[in-house]
Amino acid sequence: MGSARLNRPVSFQAALLAPLAVAIGLALALQPVGMAGALLATPLGPGRALLTPIFPLGARLILAPLQTLIATEAPIALPLDIGQLALIAALGIWLAHRLARRERLLAVAWSPVLLPVVVFVLATGLTAFSAYSLGAWLNEWLKWVQVLLLIVVVLHAGQGERWRWLVFGLALAGAANALIGLYEFFGGSGALHLLINDRFFRAFGTFGQPNPFGGFMGLLAPLVLCTTLSHALALWRDWRMQRLRLPGVLWTLFYAGASGLIVVGVFISWSRGAWLGFAAAMAAVVFALPRRLWQSIALVATLAALVGGLWLAGRLPASVVARVSSATQELFAFDDVRGVDITPENYAVVERLAHWQAALNMARAHPWLGVGFGNYEIAYADFRLMNWKFPLGHAHNYYL
Template sequence: MQNHYRRLPSPFWLLLLAVPLALLPFRIALGASLGMVLLILTLIDPIWALYAAILSVPVQELIQLPGGLSITQATLLLMLGSLGLHTLAAPERPLRFGRLFGPLALFLLALLSALIFTPFSRTEATRELLRWATVPLVYLLTLRALDGRAGQSNWRVYGLLACLLLAPASNAALGLVQFWFGIGPESFGAGGGRMRAYGTIGQPNSFAGYMNQAWPLALSLTGGVGVRIIQGVVGAHATRAHQQHRTQFLLLALLGGTTGLLLAGLLTSFSRGGWVGALGGMVVLSLATLIALPAPLRRWAQRGMLGIAGGMLLLILLGGGGLLPSSLAGRLGSITSSLRLFDVRGAVVTPENFAVVERMAHIQAAWNMYQRYPITGVGPGNYSLAFESLPDPGMTPISTRPWYTSRGHAHNYYLHIAAEAGSLGLAAYLFLLAGIAYQAVRAIRSAPNLLWLSIALGATGISATVAVHNLFENLHVLNMGLQLGTIWALLVLAEGHHKEQKI
């Protein structure tokens, strides 16, 4: 009987699969077919699970699977299974942890401690802990899929870079459509019939954070291709160099257009925190680039950075002269007011200052949480519960009335994590940032070629941008940690690996 089945032709098995699919509704059949293809590809190579997880972030709220499972949750399960199977199937290649796994694990331990001692909901704390656990998961899978073993081709790296840019860029394109045609809720109005871009992320500020997790990589890769073209032109006749590097010119245009699209999405989000974060990331990226490039190429980099600085100065001058659209000029001018700290209890709320006072009310509530629970905080994911909780007899309320409803975060992640995980959580998070900074320096110094130097610079710029933007927002939401965890893994991989790859 067993031999009889073996003699059956392969089309028989395809027909056996096709018949039940043909009887299903088209959407279900299409989803099942794509799911089976992805499952097979993941069994062959774990990189496909990584691609799927990164690409799922923009559509996580749009695609729901049976049982209420989101597409991102499904890809996370696929990632976990893929990592386990491929690790067990190749015991001669042990799991690689890298320098950043220790700080990530320490931060998870701090969150676990806060979960154990939370005075509020352990269910919410467990959910937040699991959300953060996806970061080391995608980090480990990236190190596994791109472990640099002999004979591993370059397409995995190029495919990963494409996914890291394609997912945010597609969202940026949607955000520009929303901005231009005024599509969105009335509260997102930006004046002149326009709407703040929010993409599929749902909120303009979080959308800006998503843009900030991509444009530095796109910009650094654009610069890397530009440097390669310049080297070719200098080393050969210009016409001949143009013929030899035709593909690189096309790649330069594609990456440059992607960078512009991402920055346009960031601009039309009208997120002041996003703009300040981008400025901080640009400063760090510029300094790192000047330090990393060899002396002959620094002049080209300096000219490019002077051009960028000149553009920013022009933007400020136009705003001061009233030549920018009033909505954009007003948003730029209000950045300083959003940085001011004050006591909400004495504030007079008006329609003009409502957003600023509300932001400060959430910051002040987070500080009250930290003062009341300074060691382990109110528990991961319990900010809103603590904010809206009624005080015990004789205790002052955590939130400041009349702010009864929480927005979900403290508008400052450093204070937010201090409120939710106490001093232990804040110290662990700062240690993680210090580890990322150290790894970035090592990666930039040790990058074996221009491709990995560009990746290291872009990952450094993203890490700096997120660190600054988190002063005004919580960017560790909506599974955007999948993007960040992959970026941090690339910093580890850039340190002296993949010497055979070229840009």
């Protein structure tokens, strides 16, 4: 898409309604299911939703991060988690929207993003033939089919200028969750098992666990940072041409504030995976920004040298350095842990390595198709190490 299209904001007056939409979504999420259904049955619910698939997608952005909160606090058990229910609603409204406009249902907008997901879905589908449990395989495989369907819906719903609302919704949802994370980081959670340096607490937002919270923040951060850069460049151009307008200033301030909150959210999750993933994502973004290859290489090399210099000079926070160093030690010091003495200090590391070793045993026994997608927990008893009786649900390593 061209630079002019990228930098042309949607109506600011319309965007002022977004906080109201977030408040309504939160209120509905905390209502009993019957009451929420009655409220959504009003003309405002389906009437507005059928106008555009953006509405249910925006609602899903608000509701999906609340999955753990709703599951634990809702007075009625839902048949599916709230994210899946919101996805079903989005798919239904998308289909109704296409039928109402007499569009072909099988006419899918193509994007390079689809190719790796399609290949992954097909490859993991083959593991059904070696699965210990077809039910467990199907449950995990359908999650990725949902991802594929969601990409298709977003490609259609975000055509034209409508994609801006999806970016805005993502930024708003991420910033709101980061604010909750900050409250938890400064003691709001009181969870002693998440204590950092006897002072702070690992943030987990509405996810219940720090790692998925950090992953959510890490996925959003590059997108929102790039959006901030886009609006800042547009604002700079308008200022030079002496046509500065209030909506442009406010949009830039909003995305800058959201970027700051989300990046902080990555770090206060204290998730090494989120940190490393965010660093890799930002390296890719920085590499893609310049128009010439040599400029990309020079820019990434300069940033790497800067970070490396700060690391070697001891200018980075010691707690952060220790946290990242422990991740590299786990990665490069992998060995047979069956004879390792388990202590409180090394328990977390040895536990993870033991589950990696169990996963490697599965790979050796089933080198072609594995034990079946999503079947790690079921197959674990046949491949576990002696001192590690219980599986963690997964190998803490997606490749394994």
